[in-house]
Amino acid sequence: MKKTYSAKANEIMDVAEAHMRKGGFDAVSFRDLASAVGVKSASVHYHFPQKPDLGQAIVSRYRSRIAETLGDAADSRASIAKLKLLFSVYSTALNSGDSVCLCCMLGAESRYLPTDVAAEVSLFFGDMTDWTRGALQADLPKARAAALAAHIISALQGAMVLSVALDDNSHLTNTQKMLLRFVKSELES
């Protein structure tokens, strides 16, 4: 199921992903990508015939990468440890990319996105809420875990927006602290 790409294709996706996170889907152009990786725009079209192909590939790869980092939500680790792993994924993304989550950017402009790309973004959020629900499910009723999971993902995404917009990453750490506090109190009740 996990598609593989040539070295050059991956290189193109790297540049495109970084750019898309900062400016959205329309912010990347075939010409800019081409010159960034040292080829001509026609060559980029060879790897990704249409722009939606490129967009979908990037989001799909993004999903796989994060799924790999998170691992199985149903394993034996403690709920709080899993939550902290989730937090670290977001912190790393923000600190290393100086921009919001790829799917936060694309999710916001979902309405004007090619349908395949929007669908893949939707899958991403499904991944994240599912994983988080799985991480909490050992300690909470199923419905409660699901509601809490969706809230956690929402809050993390929003905190990245404020961090970028205000150029102050402490907004992400602040929200993580608040969420941890809230989750702990929920687990006790």
Add this chain to the structure above:
Amino acid sequence: MKKTYSAKANEIMDVAEAHMRKGGFDAVSFRDLASAVGVKSASVHYHFPQKPDLGQAIVSRYRSRIAETLGDAADSRASIAKLKLLFSVYSTALNSGDSVCLCCMLGAESRYLPTDVAAEVSLFFGDMTDWTRGALQADLPKARAAALAAHIISALQGAMVLSVALDDNSHLTNTQKMLLRFVKSELES
């Protein structure tokens, strides 16, 4: 301080704002705006010489409108009542616009925005966190109110992203429920 605009200028801003919320800054073009309000693109340039002028005007007007709706955070209403008023602003925005908050969209692409526009977006988030802090300050230590306020705004923004990306507005209501629960527990402690 609050700038006023001609009827036509406001009409242009209405269309541009709706469009920008769904697709970002680059998603609006002078030609599209022009035809939507029944003039030619040169006329749009008459009202807003450069595109950043238009962007800044829209965000500034957005800020005033919300400030007016929220009113004074330091008045005599109860903290929880104020919080619910804040929630209703977000619910209305999502339900009536079928898109994220204007400044969520623009905040995410902050890095690639004209500086005046990015600055105005930054002011918006300042407005929101300040107001919310003010609403909580009667019942909480100042530092605690500030941290909680920033978290609330973050979570609401993120919940709008999930609502749009998953085409399911219950994500916003869910997060509002969670926040209310959390705030109440904080007020009691």
Add this chain to the structure above:
DNA sequence: GTCTATAATTTGATAGAC
């Protein structure tokens, strides 16, 4: 305030040679 006309640039995409 609005128009016509136009300049200068950028965009996604394709045909066909190597």
Add this chain to the structure above:
DNA sequence: GTCTATCAAATTATAGAC
């Protein structure tokens, strides 16, 4: 896989008439 060359369309913006 990459190139040259090119197209059709869209973009921001301006000059100048009415």
